[in-house]
Amino acid sequence: MVEMTGAKALFEALKAEGVKxxxxxxxxxxxxxYDALYDETDIHHILTRHEQAAAHAADGYARATGRPGxxxxxxxPGATNLTTGILNAYMDSSxxxxxxxxxxxxxLGSDAFQEADMLSIMLPITKHNFIIRKVVDLPAxxxxxxxxxxxxxxxxxxxxxxxxVQVSKxxxxxxxxxxxxxxxKLDPNPEDIRKxxxxxxxxxxxxxxxxxxxxxxxxxxxxxxxxxxxxxxxVTSLMGKGVIPEDHPLALGMLGMHGRMxxxxxxxxxxxxxxxxxxxxxxxxxxxxxxxxxxxxxxxxIDQVELGKNVRxxxxxxxxxxxxxxxxxxxxxxQVKHGRTSAWLQKVKKMRxxxxxxxxxxxxxxxxxxxxxxxxxxLNDDAIIVTEVGQCQMWAAHxxxxxxxxxxxxxxxxxxxxxxxxxxxxxxxxxxECDVVxxxxxxxxxMNSQELATxxxxxxxxxxxxxxxxxxxxxxxxxxxxxxxxRSGVYLGKVPDFVKLAEAYGAWGDRASRPSEIAPKLxxxxxxxxxxxxxIPIDPDEHVLPMVPSGGRLDEPILx
Amino acid sequence: xxTRMFSVLCQNVPGVMMRISRSFTRRQINLDSITVGIEPSGxxxxxxxxxxxxxxxxxxxxxxxxxxxIIDVEVIDPERSIVREIALLKTKKLDEEQLWKVVQKVExxxxxxxxxxxxVLIIELSGxxxxxxxxxxxxxxxxxxxxxxxxxxxxxxxxx
Numbered sequence: 001m002v003e004m005t006g007a008k009a010l011f012e013a014l015k016a017e018g019v020k021x022x023x024x025x026x027x028x029x030x031x032x033x034y035d036a037l038y039d040e041t042d043i044h045h046i047l048t049r050h051e052q053a054a055a056h057a058a059d060g061y062a063r064a065t066g067r068p069g070x071x072x073x074x075x076x077p078g079a080t081n082l083t084t085g086i087l088n089a090y091m092d093s094s095x096x097x098x099x100x101x102x103x104x105x106x107x108l109g110s111d112a113f114q115e116a117d118m119l120s121i122m123l124p125i126t127k128h129n130f131i132i133r134k135v136v137d138l139p140a141x142x143x144x145x146x147x148x149x150x151x152x153x154x155x156x157x158x159x160x161x162x163x164x165v166q167v168s169k170x171x172x173x174x175x176x177x178x179x180x181x182x183x184x185k186l187d188p189n190p191e192d193i194r195k196x197x198x199x200x201x202x203x204x205x206x207x208x209x210x211x212x213x214x215x216x217x218x219x220x221x222x223x224x225x226x227x228x229x230x231x232x233x234x235v236t237s238l239m240g241k242g243v244i245p246e247d248h249p250l251a252l253g254m255l256g257m258h259g260r261m262x263x264x265x266x267x268x269x270x271x272x273x274x275x276x277x278x279x280x281x282x283x284x285x286x287x288x289x290x291x292x293x294x295x296x297x298x299x300x301x302i303d304q305v306e307l308g309k310n311v312r313x314x315x316x317x318x319x320x321x322x323x324x325x326x327x328x329x330x331x332x333x334x335q336v337k338h339g340r341t342s343a344w345l346q347k348v349k350k351m352r353x354x355x356x357x358x359x360x361x362x363x364x365x366x367x368x369x370x371x372x373x374x375x376x377x378x379l380n381d382d383a384i385i386v387t388e389v390g391q392c393q394m395w396a397a398h399x400x401x402x403x404x405x406x407x408x409x410x411x412x413x414x415x416x417x418x419x420x421x422x423x424x425x426x427x428x429x430x431x432x433e434c435d436v437v438x439x440x441x442x443x444x445x446x447m448n449s450q451e452l453a454t455x456x457x458x459x460x461x462x463x464x465x466x467x468x469x470x471x472x473x474x475x476x477x478x479x480x481x482x483x484x485x486x487r488s489g490v491y492l493g494k495v496p497d498f499v500k501l502a503e504a505y506g507a508w509g510d511r512a513s514r515p516s517e518i519a520p521k522l523x524x525x526x527x528x529x530x531x532x533x534x535x536i537p538i539d540p541d542e543h544v545l546p547m548v549p550s551g552g553r554l555d556e557p558i559l560x
Numbered sequence: 561x562x563t564r565m566f567s568v569l570c571q572n573v574p575g576v577m578m579r580i581s582r583s584f585t586r587r588q589i590n591l592d593s594i595t596v597g598i599e600p601s602g603x604x605x606x607x608x609x610x611x612x613x614x615x616x617x618x619x620x621x622x623x624x625x626x627x628x629x630i631i632d633v634e635v636i637d638p639e640r641s642i643v644r645e646i647a648l649l650k651t652k653k654l655d656e657e658q659l660w661k662v663v664q665k666v667e668x669x670x671x672x673x674x675x676x677x678x679x680v681l682i683i684e685l686s687g688x689x690x691x692x693x694x695x696x697x698x699x700x701x702x703x704x705x706x707x708x709x710x711x712x713x714x715x716x717x718x719x720x
Contacts, residue, residue: 119575124582128628131574148628182628305622308615 001171006135006161007036009172010099011043013142016174019070020044021061021429023054027074029114030101032166034072046429046458049450051078053422055085056448058096059156060426063409064384066216068095068149069426075102076114079160080121084416087125089156091413092239093212095149096156104164105133118160127155135168143178152184153303154216184302188319188327195315196274196298197331203272205344206232207292209255212239212412213277213301214321215405220244222325223276229332233348235263237278239412242402252352256284257548258394262351264546264554267292276300277321280310281413282550290553300324359399365539366515368392368467372399374518375437375465378526383435384409384427386462388420388444391473394544396439418447424462425455435526438464443472443492452505455531463525463532466498469540477543481558502533511535561611563592565636565643566621567714571629572604580606580630583623587616593645593689593711603631609689609712640717646710647692648674649683651703662703669695680705 004012010033014022021044026034037045048054051073058069073079079100089096102108103115122129128148130141138161145157200206208230210223220243227234227250234244235255244251253260255267267273273295278284280299285291288311296314299307300321307316317324361367372395379385381403387393387410402408409427411419424438438445445466455462467473472490479487502509508528512518518536525532546557570576577596584591592609599605612620617635624633636643651662659679666673671685685692689712696707 120578123575123579124586129575133574181631303626305619305626309619 001173003169003171005032005036005167005169006132006138007032007166009135009138009174010142010161010166011036011040012174013139014070015042016143017146018067021046022070022072023048023057023061023426024072025051025054025074025078026072027078027101027114029075029103029163030072030078030161030166032163033099033101033161046425046454046460048422048454050448051081052085052418053425053448053451053454055082055096055098056088056416056419056422057426057429058098059085059089059094060386060409060423061430062089062094062096063092063423064406064427064430066218066406068097068146071096071098073098073100074114075100075118076116079118080116082158083121083125084414086122086156086158088411088414088416088419090125090127092411093154093216094156095154097145097149098156098158100158100160101166102131102160102162105162106164108162118158122158122160126158129158129160131160132162132165135165135170136172138165139172139174140179143175144180147178147180151180151182153213185318186302186320186323188300188317188324190327192315192317193324193327193331196317196328197335199272199296199298199315200230200274200328200332201335203230204342205269205271206230207266207270207273207295208232208234209236209267209273209275209278210234210240210243211237211276211278214240214243215277217277217302217321218405219277219322219325220405222322222329224248226325226329226332229329229336231342231345232274233266235259235267237281237284237412238397238410240278241397241408242405245403246401247403249349249352252348254397256554257286257550258398258544258546259284259548259554260357260398261355261546261557262348264548264557265351265355266348268294268553268555270295272296272298274298274300276325279306282310285311286548286552286554290555357399362515363539364514365537366513366518368395368538368542369399370515371465371467371518371536371538372396374515375439375522376401378519378522379435379437381407383407383437384431386410386420386424386427386436386438388438388440389415389417390441390444391469391477391544392439392441392444392467394474395467398544400439417444419444421445421448421464422451424464425451425460428460428462436462438462440464440466441473442466442468442470442498445498446496449501452502452507452531452533456506461529461531463522463534465522465534465536468498468535468537469542470494471540473540474544480543481547482549498533498535506530508532509535511537513537561613562617563609563611564617565638565712565714566608566624567634567636568606568608568624568630569599569632569634570604570606571631572598572602573629576604576629577606579627580608580624583620583627584610587620589616589620595711595713597713607712607714636714641714642717643688643712643714644686645689645692645712646684646686647696648708649685649696649699649704650706651681651683652705654679654681654703658703662699665695665699671695
């Protein structure tokens with residue numbers, strides 16, 4: 001036991017958790033914490049320019065590493081500004097630990113200056129949240145927060161920390177053990193595994209549908225082994241991109257509304273669908289009545305709430321993806337020969353070749369497909385792609401060939417415009433050795449473009465490629481397709497000049513107006529030694545195609 | 561739709577009731593009753609009743625079981641439990657004929673008259689949810705001015 005303040009104990013607990021980087025903005029109610037931070041030499045604080053960006057940066061950090069991302073804010077508006085970022089992390093099961101200052105206990109509930117009821121506000125959008133009422137509870141709650149964020153299905157945890165608790169002194173000790181009482185079922189039921197093995201052995205047209213849960217569980221290798229053993233193609237959710245190298249002959253790419261044709265057809269025709277670490281989200285399934293309608297569905301997830309939530313499931317398996325897949329592989333090895341060939345595999349191979357999307361457009365204004373092709377030609381397999389939300393995101397998801405898990409980072413469940421740029425900042429802080437490229441739309445980028453100040457000041461050298469069509473493109477696409485081209489409230493106008501915007505902040509800025517300019521300018525951006533913005537004017541009339549309309553069937557997409 | 565009963569064992573921490581009730585609100589389910597008691601262990605026991613089909617009831621069980629402060633969710637089979645509710649009823653000012661009728665009704669329903677002030681009665685009644693519903697309905701708004709109900713409490717018949 002050592003006498004210390006709550007603020008000091010907070011840093012002792014954070015260091016015990018291995019925290020090195022924190023994104024945040026101080027304010028009145030968290031000054032004692034920042035005062036204690038002044039003495040911390042091993043903790044690197046990155047001052048963002050908006051609290052939402054701090055949450056997204058922590059989220060990006062968590063997704064790139066699997067380790068919790070941490071952010072600090074003050075009370076009231078500082079804390080409420082976190083909410084979009086926290087819900088974004090919740091929807092995509094990302095372990096973020098957010099700590100907000102709060103008004104002192106003595107005035108809570110009196111509408112004091114910058115007081116917000118954060119316990120209530122954060123409650124539905126976090127995996128769990130706390131208010132620390134007494135300094136003696138602080139060390140255990142901080143450790144419990146990290147344990148909660150990272151155990152089982154990960155998720156964000158918010159801690160509300162009243163100012164009097166930050167300054168109170170007590171004899172405190174950071175507990176070595178965390179008193180975490182929740183029981184998480186990691187090992188699948190052996191009987192379920194036997195049933196799954198039998199279903200997969202008997203399957204003639206099996207498909208594996210892998211999602212973000214596989215990445216969280218570090219089970220990519222198991223998915224590839226299982227696919228090869230079974231001779232089953234792998235489709236992924238948006239969150240699952242990178243589970244299998246997408247140039248692998250069995251990888252069919254993303255499933256769903258803007259999925260690859262081959263993936264959507266394979267799922268529509270398969271007789272056994274093994275879903276692992278997926279939510280069967282409406283954007284992936286389309287009309288659930290016709291989703292994989294010929295298939296028996298096996299669903300593996302660590303969160304039993306997901307099993308049978310969105311689609312009928314013939315065999316639900318509760319457990320950790322890695323352990324469940326390893327058990328299935330063990331069972332299968334006794335029964336099938338490696339690399340079995342079948343008419344199904346021939347068909348998959350043919351679909352993969354014949355339905356490969358076209359990217360080699362030479363037109364000006366530039367087609368977005370071509371932009372993705374050029375970016376891919378410049379970046380190596382270790383580069384990490386982060387995306388904003390909308391058309392730019394779906395072009396990246398559809399066309400970009402991702403080779404490794406945790407190398408494609410995107411806002412899936414919440415679809416948060418403005419996520420990409422601050423998230424890319426978090427990714428680069430976590431993985432400074434990797435090239436980090438934010439695939440952005442002009443609309444999304446402007447939602448958090450103030451973070452150009454943060455990346456320049458902190459020398460966080462990320463590159464944003466702006467797919468600039470001067471529209472809120474995805475809304476425009478829906479209006480074009482489903483609202484008789486009545487483009488309402490979607491034109492963003494001629495400003496800003498993104499090159500000048502970048503330069504105003506001291507970042508590198510340039511524009512690529514012809515396809516041949518993209519690759520050399522992107523190389524220059526990566527080498528310039530500064531954060532960079534590459535403005536790429538694209539064809540404003542280009543849609544993301546194919547597209548399965550909302551609630552439509554996967555095998556009936558709009559093609560042109 | 562069937563009436564469901566859950567007995568939820570949870571940590572007695574700030575926000576736990578809100579955590580439970582909002583899970584139902586979000587799925588557009590009304591909680592018919594919610595009661596809380598603190599167990600000798602210091603944990604809270606929350607008894608919930610609501611209407612839902614089989615699929616939604618199972619979904620809600622899983623949603624609750626997932627919440628961090630919740631330790632256990634038991635689906636209650638009323639056959640294997642004793643379920644009771646307490647109601648306090650206040651009448652309007654009654655004439656002699658009404659008074660006589662109410663006294664008889666309360667006696668036959670196993671209730672107690674706690675107070676009688678100037679022909680206004682306060683009645684205590686306990687029993688199953690249905691029993692209390694029946695008595696309240698039979699007395700009706702002609703007789704009753706206020707009804708206060710405890711919500712359902714239960715205890716399992718299991719010996720271990």
